[in-house]
Amino acid sequence: MIYIFTKTAFRHGVSRKSAIFIIENYPGRILDITKERREKIGWIAEDSKGEKLEIIAIHHESHWEVFHAMPRIYKERRGKLDEEDLW
Numbered sequence: 089m090i091y092i093f094t095k096t097a098f099r100h101g102v103s104r105k106s107a108i109f110i111i112e113n114y115p116g117r118i119l120d121i122t123k124e125r126r127e128k129i130g131w132i133a134e135d136s137k138g139e140k141l142e143i144i145a146i147h148h149e150s151h152w153e154v155f156h157a158m159p160r161i162y163k164e165r166r167g168k169l170d171e172e173d174l175w
Contacts, residue, residue, distance in 0.1 A: 090151035102143075102157035106135035110143050111152060122146060132160065 091108055116129035131143045144156035 092151055092153050094153065094155040097154045097157045100158040100162065102141055102159065106141060107143050107154050107157045109136050110141060111145065119144065
């Protein structure tokens with residue numbers, strides 16, 4: 089599978105490797121359907137180093153468009169610990 093990362097995906101310092109690890113190793117859940125009828129999928133999981141991350145990507149037929157990747161510790165600091173709360 090091909091992964092395309094937007095500039096915003098790197099805003100919080102999550103690496104491509106960590107985001108791809110989560111997408112490939114954990115089930116995501118559908119968050120929304122875009123107006124182009126593409127699924128917006130979200131994950132909350134640990135990367136290979138044990139850091140808990142949230143990832144959001146749009147699934148296209150030929151690739152994943154990753155536009156959000158953030159350590160969950162940012163939300164923990166703000167008191168938002170709801171596992172269902174993605175971005």
